[in-house]
Amino acid sequence: MLGSKPAFFLTAESLSCSLMKIAVRNVSNKPKTGIVMMNMGGPQKVEHVYNYLHNIMTDRDMIQLPFAQDHMGKWIAKRRTPEVQKKYEEIGGGSPILDWTNKQGELLCEKLNSISPSTGPHKHYVAFRYVHPFTEEAFENMSKDGIKHAVLFSQYPQYSCATSGSSYNAIYKHLKTNNKPGYPKLSIIDRWSTHPLLVQCFANLIKDELKKISEKNKKDTIILFSAHSLPLKTVNRGDAYPSEVGATVNLVMKELNYCNPYQLVWQSKVGPLPWLGPFTDEAIEGYVKQGKKSFVIVPIAFVNEHIETLHELDIEYCKELAEKIGVEEIRRVPAPNIHPLFISALADIVKNHFEKGVAVSAKFLNHCPHCVNPNCYESKKWYRSIASF
């Protein structure tokens, strides 16, 4: 029709108006606060397994080998690679930890933008300790984005010097030599094992799994809370992790009104040295010998699925071991992943952190009573001096 324009035609003034709106939107959407999602990471592909294991086994914050750590760590990584590669192949060819972390980060920031607009816009950055995307990449990207404040948010709910501690030490090492003028100010969320929404999330996930157990076994089903173990040497140094895992377990059982018998057990021991027990597989065997027939296993120290849940718990224990020793019923509770209560927990933790205005907790700045690690001394001293709101 002559004289009328199709709806998508823009006049000069409507075009300039739209461009201005886009420009304004871009300015206001520019992220102000970075949420650094810290975790160990996992190999995306089987070809990455050797480097991943090498990085773990040569990290003195994670494990202290009795001598020549660089050589011994390399040797252990080499020897362990084929076995671990096979496991990653069996769970689909790589660790899903990056995908879960990105989904969690996106949902967390979306929620934060609505519940804490004054600190927004928020953007998440993944900082893995042993695989890409590494800590350095997170800081480079934050610098490019012009982030003003970075919250270093450990994705391990329970603090261990081997895991969260190692990641904080790595960030310190990077920033000690690379702290450019444009880098953001920092604050840290180092542990959150007792957050009420985390507790509710685990309790709901357990209830859902208990519902699927037959009426005959329901009441006597043992809830086995399974957490990654630690070398006894680390435990005896005074590492906070065992007691923080215990705190989560006790609150979850309180939330469940102590509906079933329960036990905390430990999985994923590496190497020949003594580690904290009882071990998950041996505990299942022990209970079966005592005549118990039904179990619900809860990965209580992992926030997303990866090799320890998908292979060790699902394949090695719930399938192979359970069939071998005649378990009647066994179910594994999913990791929190993107459960709405879990995302609400993450958002509430960050919001409380902003409101409280404590950049670094007193607990983080204190050392294990038997800490002899120079990395911890340097790093905590530095965090004490730089972290501020």
Ligand SMILES: C=CC1=C(C)c2cc3[nH]c(cc4nc(cc5[nH]c(cc1n2)c(C)c5CCC(=O)O)C(CCC(=O)O)=C4C)c(C)c3C=C
């Ligand atoms: C060598 C010592 C190790 C200590 C100490 C340790 C503690 C520890 N680890 C986690 C969580 C995870 N560990 C994962 C894999 C993994 N861990 C170690 C070693 C130690 N962990 C190794 C060598 C590996 C690789 C797999 C293997 O060789 O068996 C993972 C899985 C990551 C993924 O697949 O995405 C997690 C998660 C915690 C919580 C912890 C102590 C507090």
Ligand code: FES
């Ligand atoms: S080992 Fe725990 S603070 Fe150093």
Ligand SMILES: [Fe+2]
């Ligand atoms: Fe581990």
